[in-house]
Amino acid sequence: VFIVWTAARDGDLAVWIAGGVAALAFVAALAATSARREGWAFIGTALSIAAVTVMLFTALFPDVMPSSLDPAWNLTTTNASSTPYTLRIMTWVAAAFTPIVIGYQAWSYWVFRRRIGTHHIPDDVLAPTPDLEPSRER
Incomplete structure (x- = not known):
C-alpha cells in the first residue's frame, strides 16, 4: 500500500x-x-x-x-546541506570510521553465522523451566 x-x-x-x-x-x-x-x-x-x-x-x-x-x-x-567546511570534516570522519564499522559488522556476522538451539547448551547450565500455570494458593 x-x-x-x-x-x-x-x-x-x-x-x-x-x-x-x-x-x-x-x-x-x-x-x-x-x-x-x-x-x-x-x-x-x-x-x-x-x-x-x-x-x-x-x-x-x-x-x-x-x-x-x-x-x-x-x-x-540545497537548503538542508551544511557548509563546505563541515561537509569536508564529515567526509574525513566517515572515511576513517566506515571501514571500522564495516569490519566490525563483517566480524559480527561471521561469529554469529550459525544458528544454535537448546541442544548446544550443556545440561548443567540450563535454568529450570518456570511453572507457567498461575498458583492456586491464596
Missing part, C-alpha cells in the same frame, strides 16, 4: 521501478523464509529495504521534506 501510494503521488517511472523491485524482493524474502532459506531471505530483505530507500529519495528529490502548506516552503537538498 505504501509503495503504491508513494509511486502514485509522484508518478515518475523510476519511482514505480524502485517500488516494484522492493515489492518483488519482499515477496522473494517471504518465499525464502517459508522455504527455510535464510541466506536468500536476508538478501531479499536487504534488497527490499534498499529499494524502498531509493524509491523514497527518488520520489522526494530535490526536496528533503515537502511542506504541506506551501510548495515554496519545501526543505530542499
